[in-house]
Every structure is written in structure tokens, then in C-alpha cells.
Amino acid sequence: MSQHPQPSADAAHAGATGAPAQAAAVQPAAAQAGAHARPVLEIAGLTAHIAGQQVVEDVSFSVPATGITALLGRNGVGKTSTIKAVIGLISRTGSVTLDGERIDKEPTFKIIRRGVGYVPEDREVFSKLTVAENLRLAERDASPRRQLVEELFPDLLKRASQMAGTLSGGQQQMVSLARALLNENKLLLIDEPTKGLAPKIVQEVAETLERAAETVPILLVEQNLQVVRQLAAGAVVLSGGRVVHTTASALEFLDNEDLTQRLLGVHADAGHGEDAAAGHGEDTDAGHGENAEAGHGEAAAPANTQTNPNGAQK
Amino acid sequence: MSTIVLLTVTGLGLGALYFLVASGLSLIYGLMGVLNFAHGSFLTLGAFAGWEFARRAGADNWWTFLGSLLVGAVVGALFAAFTEFVLIRKLYERHIEQVLVTVGLSLASVALFDGIWGTDTIHISGPEWFRETTGILGAQISNDRFVAIIAAVLVLLGLVFFLKRTRYGMIIRAGVESRSMVTALGIDVRKAFTLVFAIGGAAAGLGGVLASHYFQYVSPLLGGSLLIFAFIVTVIGGLGSLTGAAIASVVVALLQQFANFYLNGTGDFVVVVALALVLLFRPSGLLGRKS
Amino acid sequence: MTTSKTDPQSEAQPAAAGSASAGETAVGAGQRPRKAKHDGGAAAGGRSLLTWGAGGAGVVLLALLPLLNLSLPGVLPGPTYTPGSLQLLAMCMLMAAAALSYHLLLGVTGLLSFGHALYFGAGVYGLGVILDTFDIPLLPAMGLTLLLVIVLAHVVGAVGLRVTGIPFAMVTLAFAEAGHVLVGRNPGQATGGEEGLTLATENLPEALLGVANTRNLYWLALIVLLVVFAVVTWVQYSRAGHVAAAVRENELRVRVIGVQPYLVKLLVFVVGGVLASAVGMVYLLLQSGAVPRSLSADFTITLLVMVVLGGVGSRWGAIIGGVFYTLLDQRLTALAQSEAIAGLPDILRIPLSEPLFILGTLFILVVLFLPGGITGAVHRATLSRGQRRQAAARQRQALENAE
Ligand SMILES: Nc1ncnc2c1ncn2[C@@H]1O[C@H](COP(=O)(O)OP(=O)(O)O)[C@@H](O)[C@H]1O
Ligand SMILES: [Mg+2]
Secondary structure (H helix, E strand, C coil): CCCCCCCHHHHHHHCCCCCHHHHCCCHHHHHHCCCCCCCEEEEEEEEEEEEEEEEEEEEEEEEEECEEEECCCCCCCCCCHHHHHHHHCCCCEEEECCCCCCCCCHHHHHHHHCCEEECCCCCCCCCCCCCHHHHHHCCCCCCCCCHHHHHCCCHHCCCCEEEHCCHHHHHHHHHHHHHHHHHCEEEEEEEEECCCCCCCHHHHHHHHHHHHCCCCCEEEEEEHHHHHHHHHHEEEECCCEEEEEEEECCHHHHHHHHHHHHCCCCCCCCCCCCCHHHHCCCCCCHHHHHHHHCCCHHHHHCCEEEEEHHHHHC | HHHHHHHHHHHHHHHHHHHHHHHHHHHHHHHCCCCCCCCHHCCCHHHHHHHHHHHHHCCHHHHHHHHHHHHHHHHHHHHHHHHHHHHHHHHHHCCHHHHHHHHHHHHHHHHHHHHHHHHCEEEECCHHHHEEEEEECCCEEHHHHHHHHHHHHHHHHHHHHHHHHHHHHHHHHHHCCHHHHHHCCCCCCCHHHHHHHHHHHHHHHHHHHHHHHHCCCCCHHHHHHHHHHHHHHHHHHCCHHHHHHHHHHHHHHHHHHHHHCCCCCCHHHHHHHHHHHHHCCCCCCCCCCCC | CCCCCEHHHHHHHHHHHHHHHHHHHHHHHCCCHHHHHHHHHCCCHHHHHHHHHHHHHHHHHHHHHCCCCCCCCCCCCCCCHHHHHHHHHHHHHHHHHHHHHHHHHHHHCCCCCCHHHHHHHHHHHHHHHHHHCCCHHHHHCCCCCHHHHHHHHHHHHHHCCCCCHHHHHHHHHHHHHHHHHHHHCCCHHHCHHCCCEEECCCCCHHHHHHHHHHHHHHHHHHHHHHHHHHHHHHHHHHHHHHHHHHHCCCCHHHHCCCCCCHHHHHHHHHHHHHHHHHHHHHHHHHHHEEEEEHHHHHHHHHHHHHHHHCCCCHHHHHHHHHHHHHHHHHHHHHHHHHHHHHHHCCHHHHCCCCHHHHHHHHHHHHHCCCCCHHHHHHHHCCCCCCHHHHHHHHHHHHCCCCC
16 A cells, blocks of 8 residues: 555546556655554645635645655745645635544634644744743643753743744744644644754754654645755645645655756755755746746656646646 | 813823723724724713613712723623624624624614614713812813723723733734734634623723713714724824824824814814824834734 | 656646746736636626616616606605606715715725715815805816815825725725814804805806706706716726726735836725715705715715625616615605604614614625625526525625725
8 A cells, every 4th residue: 555645536547547556655754654544634626715816726635644744846836825725724625634534614723723733934923922922822732741842942941031023033933833842733734944044043943843753743845955855754746736746755756856857946956055045045947947848857757756647737 | 381281181081082992993903903983882882871870870979980980891891792793703804894894883873872862962970079170280170081091091001911911812912913823823813802892892881981971971973973083093003002002092182182272173183184194104103013 | 666646737837837927927826717707707798788778778768757757656755757856866866976986996996995975075065165155157166176176185095095904994084084074163164064054056057946947957967977987987997997906806916017006096096086076066056055964984984885785896786776775765764754663662663763773784784694785686696506606705705805
């Protein structure tokens, strides 16, 4: 069985196109996970609008019950919107299942209370509340894990009575992460936690995530591909509000220069230093021109990558 | 000198009334994005309820007065909570429609007050002391001014305490910054909505009873006339800012009093000009956040 | 071995769009839903022709009414040629025209103004005061009034449009209230204060005076309605109107493509104000006087109620709302004074004898349960169930965009 179940329609197509059987998939990351664990989050046919504009379109993928799954794609492809649609921050249709239970009709606060930790893009700490208040507001459980948070972010303890708006970007990110880690969660949704942070802080955040992932699965939006390399097991790639690629091995995806060039517009392996900066820039516009042609490069894809015309639009 | 003192204290009294209306308006707008046109009706109903109570219990007694304040506040709070629960909540996050509903409620309720209590103003009386004056620096100041000022200061302190020290206060402050992020922490922000409405309604109801003593009458139009200035106060102070509302209440009321006296009755225009100036140079108000 | 899949086709399209700017991509993503809307519009093309035909026939009928002897018991006080009925019908048309001018702000541009009465009132009082003060004929007096209103609307618009959404509503309200208070204060004995102003008739043409000439005023009101309708239609379908509509749907997107929404909004604001003042001038003639209420927030709210009752975003809605509200108000006032009501117990008598209570309640119910107002409900009645739900959602959206 695949560790990373495909939506049934896709599977049917995969068969029809004679792609390699998924059943053959065996992967290292899966080994520890217990092969029969059901995905913690299953998304099928998710569609969402913002201001009358479709920003997520028929998105289907699932997040395994362990480890970090990366949600990748260029700027503006709908990563943030997908996450917001999952927890109902923007109106959506389609099916979302958390740990076997449908949550797509529930209001945001109930979804969160089911055990979802959300770390939004741009941190969104309450700037006029103190650090302590920001954390207290996030406490849902009867016995929140204050100790863990103090251990992970000793800095925050010192600044408990400081207004969160006066913290540095990195410190605000710590507050935002701490808010999610205070509670026992089934899943963390983390949106660009390293955005705009200095390299040293990026590494700290990455280590925190790695540690958190030991106990809870994470769906991580991350532009810094080096961090993705370091952390992610599987990956889902979006383009134009749609899923264009899913893989159970983020590494393999990132190593495929052709694919990353086409789908992310960057050379994933072009030096691990500058790469981070490139991923963060408004976009690597230079790469865009070639993309249309690059789209034909599927022949170059490795044998274990299946193509799937199913998602094609009129 | 005595004129200035008189104008200042009278202005502060009026500012106190503005604040009691504007504080609720500003909190409601800050948290929910709703411009509450029915807020004047909360005030009017509070004023009538207080008057009905005082009329039955003997108006010239201090206990009755305190009782009427309580009755006004409770009635205002209930009316407001009812409004939120029955009308506003159905239109969650649809702000324009929420405004429209409060407009309709304001129309309907003022008409209903007309029907119940008549369109004529009703003169009211309170404890003897209200009609007496106190001399400050040579100015003889009607005592009801002090009552309004003290009540408004107490309400301000109470609100600050509530916002700073209680969990719901914290939720409200956070919600003013980002409603969606509050829900994304697993908090049912709608409970805070009802609460803010109730608090705003209580302050308005209290303000209604005090206003009826300040102006010495009640009428179905009492709320509407104060509401417009309260709107101006909230815009000048910065929508969503309680401190801004407090400062702007005082500034607007003082401007109005002084202009009325020294610039022959142009107080209302000076206030509108002040509003225009604030908008030209600080569109988000004195203490408002950038939109 | 790893299982992964790539979907080249679905990716190819956005990637091609990606060669343009990021802003373009955002617009591109929005194209599909918008196209659907256009398709609906094309299908409605036949119906729209029908609407125009019916409209033309309606205008002819309206123009002939003063010459006919038709009765509408329960709606009109007498046969259509009688002054009483003509007066009421003229009032309906003026209110419809005023509602149309408000539609230009709320329905087309998404500006929620609470100060529209200022311009209507400026027309009423401007003309009234000028006729009273200066010895000039009607047309120059009207021209002068229009000039004043244009200046006024520019000033208020320029300041008010520095903010958007709810703050804009509050600011326009404040300015209108200043006007309301000013008129009530009776500066220089010019406005008559709370009592109001009586129309000075010395320089008016004979044909507009006296009860016997009500039908001339009726025709004048009809002309005003047609002119306002034509101007609103023209603005709505002009380039500025399209930008205004785009601003309503997504101001950010308009900024991205490099258009200044401010100037377009100011233009619409001024045109709306001028139209309202034109209606106000005829209102003065029809009523032979002015009262401060025509400048009050209450009057703006009346316009708002008309537009919402009729259906936000639709010109016919504004017209229907204006007529419906005026007739209903008139009937309810008559009802309030009727004996049948006086005999009821208090709990029924008090609410029923307050027309505004009933209208306010009706308004709340429409907002809560009838998105798109009367025209929206009629429109939905002609659709299938699935389409109906979509239409309701779209009509809700029309209001939400007004922010
Ligand atoms: N508040 C908004 N209003 C209008 N469009 C938006 C808004 N937020 C996002 N979008 C659009 O939605 C699309 C997806 O955005 P987003 O989910 O933020 O992308 P990502 O997180 O992948 O960068 C973009 O085209 C963006 O322009
Ligand atoms: Mg994003």
C-alpha cells in the first residue's frame, strides 16, 4: 500500500495511463510510521473563493499521520488560501477530513478545538497584547504545556510582559509557534515560518519544527527549500490554485531540477546558501518565460513519477 | 474666568455623555466592524426605563436615582444583547447588511417609543441636589454635571479594568486587532460579540439616564441627537480605540461649548470642521490604527 | 521507489499566465467565475429587450395618466386625473428618481453614504432661498442652485472619500447633519428654521402654480425621473461606471492595474449629488415649500430603505423601491388614523399606528430574508432552484462588495 494514498479518481487515471502501480511504493520515511496509519488530514475536491475570485480549485491531497509534509509552490498559487480553507477562515466547498471526521462544515474555532494548531503567514501575533497574554489566549487544554514552551523558547519567558508588537520578527515567530505548541494537537498547519528571518533564526525555527514533528504531524508551507530538504518527508505542489504534483519524497522532488524549475521556478540544488533568498524574493521572474516550454519536460521525469492528466482544465 | 470654568465643566459633562455612547460604538465597531445605528435606541430605552422606574419609586430620592441608573443600564444591556443575538448574528461577517439591520431597528424602535411615550418631551426630576449649584472659582455649576462626569469616569475605569484584567477583555482586545486570528486560536469570538453589545448597551442605557438628567427631559429623539455626535467622536478618536473615544469625547464637547459661547452658536459646525480636518490629516483618527 | 505524480496540463495554463505580472495572474484566476456571470447576462439579453419595451410602454402610459380616468382604489385617493392622485404619483416618481441617484452611489460604486439628503436638501433649500432672496426667474435660479451643489459635493466628496466603508458613512452623515442643523438654525432668517420655508411664487411661471396645474408638475416629475434614469444609465455603462463597478468588487485590484479609484468615486459622488439636488428642486415646486426633514439623516435612511427594498444594484429596484415605499408610507399613515386601528387594544394599536415602525420592521425582514429585495425575489421566482441559490448568493455579494 502506498503510504500516501491518492484520491480514487486519480488512482483510476493512473491505471488508465499505465503509470507504475502505486502499490510498489516503499519508502524510508514510511518505515517508522506504521504502514497502516490513516492520514491525519484528507482533502478532496477543496475549492475556495476570496472576494468572488477562485483561489483554490479542486484541491485533493492528504497529510500522513507522522512527519512533515511540505506544501510548495510559487507566490500566489494558493498555499495560504488552501490552509485557510482547511480551517474555514475562508469559505470553501469540498471535503476535509481530520482524523477520520469531516470538518468542512464546522466553524473555525471548533476545528481548532478538535486539535489543530495554526501558525499563520506573517505570524499575526496580537501586537497590543503582551507576550504572556498572547500565550494565555491560545491555551485551550486543561493543562497547557507551558513547560515545553518555556524550554523551547526561553527568550519569551524573559519578555512575558512586553507588547508582542515590539518584538523582533524572529521573536514574534516564536510567539506564534508557541501558541500552537501549547496545546496537544492532532495536526499543525504552519505557513511560511521562516519568511523574512535571518539565517541563524531560520535554523532555530527549523530545529523547533523538527522537534515538534516528533510528536505531531505538520503541514508546512515553506519557501526556503533548504529547510524543506531538512524537514519534509512528502510534498504537495500547487500551481494556479491546483495540485500539480504530489510526492512521498520531497527530497526526490527537489533533486529533480527540471521539475523544481518548472513548478517552483528555482533551481533547488543551486547552492544551499543563496537558495533561501531566491525562494523568498517576490518571485524569480527570470524563470517564468521558459515555464511554458518546460511544461513538456515530463519525459525527463524519473520513472517513479506519475503523470496525471486528470486535473487538466478546459 | 468663571465663564471658562463654567464652560469647561459643562463641556466635560457633555463629553461624559458622548463618551458613554461612543465607548460602546467604538468597541462594537472595533471588534465586529459594525456601525451600530441602533445605539441611540439603546440609550433612549435606557432613559425611558430609568424614568419609569424613578416615577414609580419617588423621583427625588438618591436611592431611586441610583436604582434608575441600574435599571437604565440593565435595560440597555438586554436590548443590545437581544439585538446582537437576534439580528446581527444571523448576518455574521456581512457588515453592510448588519448596518442596514441596525438602521431598520433604529427606525422601528424610535417609532415604537413614539407610540408608547408620545412625541412630546417629558420633563423629569431627580434628587434636590441636582438642581442646586456648586461654586468653583466663582462659577455656579449645576450639580448634575458632576454626576455625569463621575459616572463616565467610573465607566471608563471599569471598562479599562475589564479589558485589561479579564479573559473576555483580552479576547475583545485581541479581536479588535484580528477577529479571524482569535477564532483560529479556537475561541468562539461570537460570545465576545454578544458581550460587547451588552456592555455597549449598558453604557448607553446608563448614559440615557444621565442624559435625561443633564437635559432634564426624555424624548424618543434623545438617543438620535447624541448618536450623531458620538459617531463624530468615534471617527475623530479612531474607530475601535477606547482611549481615543475618551479623548475625542472631551475635545469635541469642549470645542462645541466654547464655540457656542464665543463664536455665537456655531458649536456644531466647529465640530464638523474639526472632523474634516482630522480626516484630511489623519484619516484613521487620533488613535486609530491604519486601515 | 517513490510514488509521485505530475499533472502537466493543469500546470501549463497557470504557468503561461505566470509570464505576465503577478497582478495579472490574480485577475486571470478570477476570470472563470466572471465569465459565468457574463453568460447569464447574454441569456438575459432577450428579457432585457422585453424590459425596455415594457419600460417604453410604461412611460407612454404614465405620460397619459393625467388625461385618463382610471381608478386604483386602495392605492390612489381618486381617479388618475384628480390633483390628489397626480400629486401622490408625482411624489412617487420623485422619490424613485431620488432613490436612483442614491443607487448610483450604493448600487454602482458601493459607496454607503449616510449624507445623500444633503444634496437633495440643498436642491430644495437652495432653490427656495434663491427664489426668495433674488429677483430672478426659475431657470437661472435652478442653474445657480446646481452650481452651488456641484461645489458642495466636491468639497464633501473630496474630504469624505479619504476614508472608505463605514467611516465614509459616518463622515457623510456628519456633513449632512451640519447642513440639517444649519437650516434648522434659520441663519439670516433665510430658511425659516424648524417651521420651514414657503415657496416664493412671484417669479415662477403660471403653469406651475395652483392646484389646477398639478398635472404640469406631474409631467415635470416624470421628465425628471426619465432624465435621472438616463443619466444614471449612461454613467453606469460609461468607462467611469465600469471602473466604479470594479472598485466596488475589488478596489485593490483596480489600484493594481493603475487606475486611481479616488477620482472615479468623486465623479460618481458629485453626479449622484447633482441628480439628487435636481430632484429636490422639483420637490420644492411640488410641495410649494421646504422643511428641514428633507436634509435630515432620516431622509437619507428613507432613500437607503427604498433602494434596499427594491434591490441593491438594480436601477429598476431603486425605482420600484421608491414607488413602493412612498405608496406604502401613504397608506400606512392613512391606516394609522383609521377608526379600525383606534379600536384595537394597545398592544396592537401602538405599533400599527406608527408607519415607521412597520416600515422599519419590513426593512429588517427584507435584509434578513430577502437578499436582492423585491426585484431579487421576482428574479429568483423565474429561476430553477439551483440557479436560485446562486442568485441569492450573488445578491448577498452585491451588498458585501459595498464595503
Ligand atoms: N485578501 C485577498 N483579496 C483578494 N485576493 C487575494 C487575497 N488574498 C489572496 N488573494 C489571491 O489569492 C491567490 C492565492 O493567494 P495565497 O493563497 O496567499 O498564495 P500563496 O500563499 O501561495 O502565496 C493569489 O492570487 C492572491 O492574489
Ligand atoms: Mg502565502
